[in-house]
Amino acid sequence: AQTVTQSQPEMSVQEAETVTLSCTYDTSESDYYLFWYKQPPSRQMILVIRQEAYKQQNATENRFSVNFQKAAKSFSLKISDSQLGDAAMYFCASYYQGGSEKLVFGKGTKLTVNP
């Protein structure tokens, strides 16, 4: 079974600082996709960033970037210049090709941004 592990249930960061959220995954598949989703208090799931496993280059979306270490099966999210609006639950997820195509989520990290 594919699993996604987020080892930090809660994190906090000062406004304008940088924070890194950790994620590891376990798969024997060679073709897969990795995602970070944000869930603010409204509970709407919002895609933050996406990484294709076959691409070596780390994905970047404005202040959000990932550190994708394929051999280590690690996929951390870095948030730079943190803003109050970044406070949310963050979920790491993986999507596997072949067989059952479905998104598997970690348990989430609650991020608090302190002014």
Next chain:
Amino acid sequence: DGGITQSPKYLFRKEGQNVTLSCEQNLNHDAMYWYRQDPGQGLRLIYYSQIVNDFQKGDIAEGYSVSREKKESFPLTVTSAQKNPTAFYLCASNRQGGRRELFFGEGSRLTVL
């Protein structure tokens, strides 16, 4: 605007009653999914469907049922066999192939009294 609509947003039911949560999408997506969210548990997959008239069990299908008679619709029934149905339910969809990202509805909060 294209999107996913879940209804109702809040639902209260007595123990032992079946309840159906609606999920409709106008994104022309092939695949649809139901997830359950509990505090500290992340999102757990209940059922998913990659094509009309076909669906597969996810990790926690017991006590739930679904149907996929139309591409746009994927209703979830929470039956009386579900031991702990109080939760937040999220419906999602995506297009086969492409970017694989899931698009989510706003969720339905079910409380069983």
